[in-house]
Amino acid sequence: MSTVTKSKAERFVIPINPSHLPKGFVVSSTYAGIKAAISPKPTPDASAAPSSGPTSTTSPKPDLAVIVSSKPAAAAGTFTRNAFKAAPVVLSSKMLLDGSRSPSGARARSILVNSGCANAVTGERGMNDAKECAKLVGELLTPAKGISQEPQDPSKQGTLLLSTGVIGVPLPMTAIKRCLSHLTSGNVLRSDADAWHETARAFMTTDTFPKLRARSFELAGRKCGIVGIDKGAGMIHPSMAGPSTTLHATLLGLLATDAPISPPALQKALEHAMSRSFNCISVDGDMSTNDTIIALANGAAPPSPSPSGPVLKAGEEITEEQHPEEFEKFKAILTDFCEEMAHLIVRDGEGAEKFVEIKVKGAPTYEHAHAIASSISTSALVKCALHGGDANWGRILCAVGYAPLPSSSSWSIDPSRVTVTFVPPAEVAKEHRELVVLKDGAPQKVDEVEAGKLLAYEDINIVVDLAGGSDGDAGAKEEAKYWTCDLSREYIAINGDYRS
């Protein structure tokens, strides 16, 4: 029944328009052999790795990358709420927090990314390794390399860290250190689309395709660009073996823009965007120890040839207080871009054959709508039904009914007001009608043939209208979207056939 013929990589890897890339960022990546170095036994990957070092042209997928801004950039981040935060999460969030309390705000020059080892559950040694990595990258990125034009302020030269991969095993520092001076040399760091593509590949673990997007926009009289990379959520293939070398799913993301945004404004916009994008996706409901999204804004965007609206002075940054309109515009751009980036994670969800958008509307607050959409999106029964092409309003309704609502509110769902509709994907909207399966709390007679056709598409859109719930229509107009995938045998095979 599937309409899919091409692989996910063929469909979701799209060329980057170089004019969309932000100015003032350079990147480099290499194969450091991180996974092989920490494996108890040689893996097929490791044995295939060349011994000649990271510059070999026959190297496998890169696993180590740096992203460098030509000058200290405003920096913001969102991190996992898991109690077991990995060392790079602890270190990066502390750096941003410390920075936010300083006069210049949170700033960073660079990001070091590795896949293959998460540096999680590695205790004090893991923290020391992470600190050493950040320190080395910072030292290597001196003005002598021709990258920074700014006066040297150590507080602005910080390196943020992103790690994903095996947990419970220390970083292979020898392998990493061997590559750092190479990665940070001026002739290796590049700003072209190919370099960004290779950097996106360095993020991958069991992702089936690199996740890279870019856009341009005008803001405050500047022609700005934004580029994004993310990864997740994949488990290692069974061949790794051994509980001490288990990969786990992690969502990592990087957003780099040359828009002139102050650090607090960037942080606030990022948190808003997160709450409407990365925090609205679910593959299997498990929150990782390493989930991190980092945003950098270096203000290097050139003047727009035909500026509209207010034009910022050189060196000036958008703040929420002084430039509320520009701030709102940037927040909306960032949110929309993050939504696109977040969708890529769900597209590549383990065993996923469906991409499902759940929209809940008619709620008193965004948080209510979000909680209900999240409940539907993580229900194993709903995900199984969608896998099987079943417009199962009963399972959807059940998940609506047990959603944990904000405890501070007395609002409740009114079952007799709930309507559930399956909406055709946009590109085939003309060929199908909307399928109302529950209206005002009452099950509807459904055209089974039409339902079968609608649910055979890869993309499924479900709208749950609470119609105001216990408050009635008047007071409750908020809505939230959530994106999830189906639950398939392939998911079990990926995550359950560890020793088979």
Next chain:
Amino acid sequence: MSTVTKSKAERFVIPINPSHLPKGFVVSSTYAGIKAAISPKPTPDASAAPSSGPTSTTSPKPDLAVIVSSKPAAAAGTFTRNAFKAAPVVLSSKMLLDGSRSPSGARARSILVNSGCANAVTGERGMNDAKECAKLVGELLTPAKGISQEPQDPSKQGTLLLSTGVIGVPLPMTAIKRCLSHLTSGNVLRSDADAWHETARAFMTTDTFPKLRARSFELAGRKCGIVGIDKGAGMIHPSMAGPSTTLHATLLGLLATDAPISPPALQKALEHAMSRSFNCISVDGDMSTNDTIIALANGAAPPSPSPSGPVLKAGEEITEEQHPEEFEKFKAILTDFCEEMAHLIVRDGEGAEKFVEIKVKGAPTYEHAHAIASSISTSALVKCALHGGDANWGRILCAVGYAPLPSSSSWSIDPSRVTVTFVPPAEVAKEHRELVVLKDGAPQKVDEVEAGKLLAYEDINIVVDLAGGSDGDAGAKEEAKYWTCDLSREYIAINGDYRS
């Protein structure tokens, strides 16, 4: 690797010792053809059903049953928190609530149980149908039938309702009403073990075996018995077809004892027992619209031949205030019995090949331990790992780390204090050592061969010791247990292959 050779029915259906059954209860059951009556097309079940009515000896599995107490019994119940409560849930909980505000407390004479139709999402008609069922049973159970010896008090003649099955479709009232006078006649109602067994079968939907247990105990100078029936959690087989005829999972339970317990004491004991048994199991994390456990205590237990402790007067009931020791004893008996009953649900979980006990200890409160154990038990990744026989401490730790802790507490988990141990099942404890996979937050070297043997058993026991978390050892000694099953391809097949 499985050690299982017999079917679940062969292993978990065990004969009831008649001396354990409570006095003063009679039961009857029949095949009413409920599922067939509401199916849009004849199903194999329906076509196999005899047209000669409910008394035919060739009838399929019973789907309608009554449980009757010889006199009004103290009644208690716990019900789903789902916002979409089915009509029998709304009606039964209201009856108990109204009763609890009356001088005599919550009392009931009988319970009507049906499978095949959940009477959920059926609007006003569903409520009217449920009321009519209860009224009819109450009227039929008159003293003329020789069952009640009590003066007639309409407020004590109530009938509680339990329904499970298809949602969104009204009860087939003609089929049900046709059977009620038969079911409630004095010569059909019986108190023997076979009659209880048939009643347990009437609860079943896609359960693979009837779930019935009984025990005896001495309390307040009486020789008491308790019998329990439960069912869940099963989805209908794909052959049903059509969104308006979708079965959904429901946990139903009935506990009947002849112990002399006052209604408020029964309710309090039941809520405690629930929080340590039925509220500590998960098959797929979906909370049904019909989940209900009802307990009846009719005080009909005869005097013990050799009473120990205080002896209650005839007609006297145990209350928490006047008989605290007896109350605590009953609460402990009920909790232990409910734990046994709850385990049966997990044993019969859809696609389940493993029975997993998660014990979390070293927490500041039971609620903290329960939240963490629940988080581990519902993690798709943990359940997949256990399915594959993988002692994956990383996934367990991850689920510990994202457990939503009680917001009223400032206590937090200290990663460096957490120990995770796989404990051999009791019956093979001598053949294996305990397998410590994480100690004080540090991954341990694990004997893979030994781990493989331990995880090949059907029963898997995992102990997570928080060692007091952020408070250290001194303040946090509470523990909670949770029971779950693995996540298998068979689960996907049962719930995802709806239209295949």
